[in-house]
Each structure stands twice: as structure tokens, then as C-alpha cells.
Amino acid sequence: MATVTANGVQQENGFSTTNSAGRMNGLSIGQNTIPMKDHDAIKLFIGQIPRNLEEKDLKPLFEEFGKIYELTVLKDRFTGMHKGCAFLTYCARESALKAQSALHEQKTLPGMNRPIQVKPADSEGRGEDRKLFVGMLGKQQSEEDVRRLFETFGQIEECTVLRGPDGASKGCAFVKFSSHAEAQAAINSLHGGQTMPGASSSLVVKFADTDKERTLRRMHQMAGQLGIFSPMTIQFGAYGAYSHAQMMQQQAALMAATQGSYMNPMAAIAAAQMQQMAAFNVNGLVATPMTSSSGTSTPPGISATSVPSLATTIGVNGFSTLPQSNGQATEHVYTNGIHPYPAQSPTVNDPLQQAYAGVQHYAAAYPAAYAPISQAFPQQPTIIPQQQREGPEGCNLFIYHLPQEFGDAELMQMFLPFGNVISAKVFVDRATNQSKCFGFVSFDNPSSAQAAIQAMNGFQIGMKRLKVQLKRPKDANRPY
DNA sequence: TCTTATT
Numbered sequence: 001m002a003t004v005t006a007n008g009v010q011q012e013n014g015f016s017t018t019n020s021a022g023r024m025n026g027l028s029i030g031q032n033t034i035p036m037k038d039h040d041a042i043k044l045f046i047g048q049i050p051r052n053l054e055e056k057d058l059k060p061l062f063e064e065f066g067k068i069y070e071l072t073v074l075k076d077r078f079t080g081m082h083k084g085c086a087f088l089t090y091c092a093r094e095s096a097l098k099a100q101s102a103l104h105e106q107k108t109l110p111g112m113n114r115p116i117q118v119k120p121a122d123s124e125g126r127g128e129d130r131k132l133f134v135g136m137l138g139k140q141q142s143e144e145d146v147r148r149l150f151e152t153f154g155q156i157e158e159c160t161v162l163r164g165p166d167g168a169s170k171g172c173a174f175v176k177f178s179s180h181a182e183a184q185a186a187i188n189s190l191h192g193g194q195t196m197p198g199a200s201s202s203l204v205v206k207f208a209d210t211d212k213e214r215t216l217r218r219m220h221q222m223a224g225q226l227g228i229f230s231p232m233t234i235q236f237g238a239y240g241a242y243s244h245a246q247m248m249q250q251q252a253a254l255m256a257a258t259q260g261s262y263m264n265p266m267a268a269i270a271a272a273q274m275q276q277m278a279a280f281n282v283n284g285l286v287a288t289p290m291t292s293s294s295g296t297s298t299p300p301g302i303s304a305t306s307v308p309s310l311a312t313t314i315g316v317n318g319f320s321t322l323p324q325s326n327g328q329a330t331e332h333v334y335t336n337g338i339h340p341y342p343a344q345s346p347t348v349n350d351p352l353q354q355a356y357a358g359v360q361h362y363a364a365a366y367p368a369a370y371a372p373i374s375q376a377f378p379q380q381p382t383i384i385p386q387q388q389r390e391g392p393e394g395c396n397l398f399i400y401h402l403p404q405e406f407g408d409a410e411l412m413q414m415f416l417p418f419g420n421v422i423s424a425k426v427f428v429d430r431a432t433n434q435s436k437c438f439g440f441v442s443f444d445n446p447s448s449a450q451a452a453i454q455a456m457n458g459f460q461i462g463m464k465r466l467k468v469q470l471k472r473p474k475d476a477n478r479p480y
Numbered sequence: 481t482c483t484t485a486t487t
Contacts, residue, residue: 048484049485074486083484084484086485087486087487113484133482135482170483171481173481208482214483
């Protein structure tokens with residue numbers, strides 16, 4: 001086997017399996033040696049491993065640097081799927097250091113686009129509190145440019161410019177310092193201080209998202225893709241309506257809930273992540289039954305136990321944070337110490353579950369593959385507005401940026417939680433029968449309309465944010 | 481403008 005070099009540093013040949021104190025690793029009893037590891041051994045995280053490589057395949061590569069105490073390929077707890085990474089502990093601390101310097105980012109395993117990662121696992125020490133996110137970089141700034149910008153503040157352990165598949169910079173980077181204080185110093189000096197060529201505003205330097213924040217963001221994204229109206233979406237999508245303090249309070253509640261052991265909507269979404277391809281048809285529509293009353297049906301590939309009534313959970317628990325029909329919407333929600341995810345079973349008669357009928361209808365546009373499911377429940381109660389009616393002045397809303405797939409029923413369902421919807425109409429192109437992605441909703445009282453604006457204006461669905469405002473009176477002369 | 485994963 002060839003000598004591996006890293007960063008131009010020649011590795012010594014013939015690695016010893018003794019630790020830094022010269023002690024042999026392993027307790028010899030007769031013929032057998034029970035593996036022992038240094039008390040200060042380092043658990044390494046190995047990334048960018050091809051998913052077809054198992055422990056036995058990886059062992060030779062890493063044994064090069066010393067005796068392996070433990071090597072575990074990470075698998076998904078439910079599906080057993082190879083996660084493309086592993087944990088590795090050498091008996092000797094020194095072996096870990098050697099392996100890291102020889103392999104980290106130094107070679108690319110077959111089939112991978114990025115070089116192998118070999119570094120101390122997150123569990124080995126403080127992780128994110130010294131890692132910075134740098135935004136608003138110029139698109140042409142390289143790792144080296146970023147490094148130069150930050151090197152005066154301390155020891156940089158990692159510096160990565162984020163790039164798209166084509167290698168083009170995304171205009172942001174991660175910079176990891178060896179200490180929190182160094183990172184903080186960089187923030188203090190650099191954040192907002194200068195505008196890079198080609199950037200649209202001044203440099204952003206802040207601590208990178210924690211795992212939790214990242215998870216939240218992804219779930220939020222997913223909820224958006226699913227067209228699900230989760231409290232996350234409300235929280236982040238309609239934040240114009242809320243104060244910062246309220247946001248933080250809400251976020252804390254969500255964090256706590258997310259850590260709970262019972263299945264909550266966010267966990268359900270996470271669980272659904274692995275199944276999402278199975279749950280989507282080509283149009284990106286959800287193919288999962290949306291109410292527990294239809295819970296006897298499970299689409300192919302969806303396990304009712306591993307993804308326990310995803311939408312139902314969200315429908316009941318998620319929407320319960322929404323205001324009912326009253327004009328004190330936000331105050332009501334936030335002063336009562338909401339319980340976003342009560343560990344309760346959904347009840348069939350819950351009106352909030354009904355509120356999802358429209359979304360269900362939206363989701364029920366199954367492809368041929370799921371036709372049997374939709375046919376199994378042809379009588380799903382769907383509220384269909386009898387005729388277009390306008391409410392009194394101040395009760396009529398104009399809604400723009402609706403999903404293309406939304407029809408009258410979905411529009412109505414979306415606004416039912418805020419009061420009595422007397423009419424909901426999506427405008428349709430007469431020639432193509434396609435939605436024009438805007439519509440009108442009328443309530444029977446102005447405070448419902450206001451509550452709906454408060455909660456739903458800016459509500460994110462997929463890539464779009466709803467625009468919800470009072471409809472102009474008829475006599476106004478500007479057409480839309 | 482938050483990566484490719486962290487039991």
C-alpha cells in the first residue's frame with residue numbers, strides 16, 4: 001500500500017499500534033487480545049462513503065493508520081438504509097490524528113463527488129458554537145479569499161464556500177474557528193461592515209444554524225412542498241403579524257415539542273421524509289389519506305405505523321394553534337401558553353379535522369397508481385360553496401399566489417379556521433380551465449377577515465407566499 | 481444566504 005500524504009506532510013511508514021505513552025493497546029490474556037482504547041481516544045466521523053461499502057470494505061482503508069477499536073457504518077434506524085457515513089474509533093489516539101491528516105478531504109472514494117471526510121465526531125467536543133455562516137459574499141470569492149478575510153481573528157479549522165452542482169458559488173460560506181471567542185470577534189468586526197463586489201447587501205457574519213435550526217428549516221421547507229399548513233409555516237410564513245418575542249416564545253415551544261417522545265407533526269414530517277417519494281405523485285401532490293376517518297387506507301409504500309397519520313396529526317394538532325373566529329387572533333394564540341402538540345388522539349368529530357377536507361381534496365388528485373384509494377372514498381365530505389356571495393364591506397378578501405392546484409374548496413378550507421366563510425372562489429382561465437392563482441374569500445364579519453389576513457398574509461406554500469388583503473370595493477377603478 | 485451525512 002502506498003504511503004498516504006496529506007497537505008504535503010509525509011507520513012511515517014509502518015504505523016505503530018502503541019499509544020503516545022508507548023503502551024500496547026490490548027489486554028493480552030493467553031492467546032487472546034481484548035481490544036482496549038486510549039482513555040483519550042478520538043471518535044472520528046467519516047463522511048462521503050459510497051453507500052455500497054460496509055464495515056468490512058472500509059476496514060482495510062483505515063487499518064492503515066492503526067488498530068481499529070470500533071467502526072460503525074451509520075444506518076437509518078427504520079429503513080436500515082446506509083447513510084453514507086460512519087463512526088470510527090482507533091485504539092490509539094495517535095492513529096485517529098494520522099488518519100485525519102492523511103485522509104480528510106484528501107481522496108475521493110469511487111462514485112462520490114466530494115472527498116472523504118475524516119474528523120472528530122460531533123460528540124467529541126463543542127461543535128457549532130464556533131462555526132460561522134458567512135452570507136452576501138461575492139460569487140467569485142474563493143475559499144482563499146474568505147480565509148484571508150477571517151484569518152486575523154483566529155485559527156481557522158474549516159472554510160468552505162457553498163457551491164451549486166455546477167461549482168458556482170452560492171455566495172455564502174462556513175468558517176469554523178478553533179474557539180467561540182474567535183468566531184465572536186469575527187462577527188463583531190465583519191458583520192455588516194462591507195459590501196462585496198456583486199453582492200446585494202453588506203456582508204453577513206453570524207453563527208451557523210444549529211442542527212435544530214437546520215431541522216426546523218427543512219421541515220418548514222417540506223411542509224411548504226407538501227402544501228401542509230403547519231404551525232411552522234404559520235410561524236415563519238406569517239411572521240409579519242407577530243412580534244419578535246412572540247416568535248421566540250413560539251419557537252421555544254416548538255423546540256421543546258420536537259424533542260418530545262410522542263409523535264408530533266414535525267417528527268411526523270421527519271419520518272415522512274424517507275417516504276416522501278413514495279407519497280408523492282408526479283405532480284408533487286400528497287397521496288396520503290388526510291383524515292383518520294379514512295385511516296384504514298394506506299397507500300402503497302406508506303406504513304401507517306412509521307408515519308402515523310401525518311396529515312391528521314397536523315390537522316388536529318397543528319391547526320389547533322390557529323385562531324378560531326375571533327378578532328384577537330394573535331393575542332389569543334400567544335397569551336394562552338399554547339400547546340402546539342398535545343399528545344392526544346384525533347377525534348373524528350374535531351372540526352379542525354374537517355378543516356383539512358379541502359386540503360385532502362387537493363391531495364386527492366391522485367395519479368392512476370393511486371386511483372383505487374381515491375375511489376375508495378368517493379364521498380369525502382367536501383364543502384362546496386353554493387354560489388358567489390359577497391360579505392359586507394371589510395369581510396371580503398383578495399388572495400393572490402395560490403398554488404396552481406388550489407380550487408374553490410381548498411381555498412375555503414384554508415380560511416375556514418378564521419370564521420364563517422360564505423364564499424370562496426378561485427379564478428379560472430376560461431380558455432384553459434387553469435387557475436389564475438388568485439381568488440376571493442368572503443366572511444360574514446370583518447374580524448374574521450382581519451384574523452385571516454393576520455395569519456395568512458405571507459403564508460408560505462411551496463416557493464410562494466400568499467398575499468391576503470381586503471378586496472377593494474367594487475367602485476375602485478384599478479383593475480388587478 | 482445554512483453543506484453531505486453525526487449513532
